[in-house]
Amino acid sequence: MQADVTPPVPAELAELRGQIDKIDAEIIEALARRFAVTSKVGQLKAMQGLNSVDPVREQEKLQGLRNMAAERGLNSDFVHDLFQHIFNEVVKNHRSFLAK
Secondary structure, three states, X not given: OOOOOOOOOOHHHHHHHHHHHHHHHXXXXXXXXXXXXXXXXXXXXXXXXXXXXXXXXXXXXXXXXXXXXXXXXOOHHHHHHHHHHHHHHHHHHHHHHHOO
């Protein structure tokens, strides 16, 4: 019986995969920084008795992100949905400060 042998990955493909891995790490780092800042926002809102959600700001921000995505040739619906998920998580985190 012959074992499955994986063919070697071409050098160019390995290089591109390495670039993708680096970008993925940068995205995670950026998300961590973003959530650190939004945590401070949530604490400030809780201390000042402000609402966790600012629908006007959220819609303005989403539209700006859609525009930025379109300018860069990205799918603006995808970017909208991605950031909507991020915003939802931020609001959930903000509301956790209100429960304390």
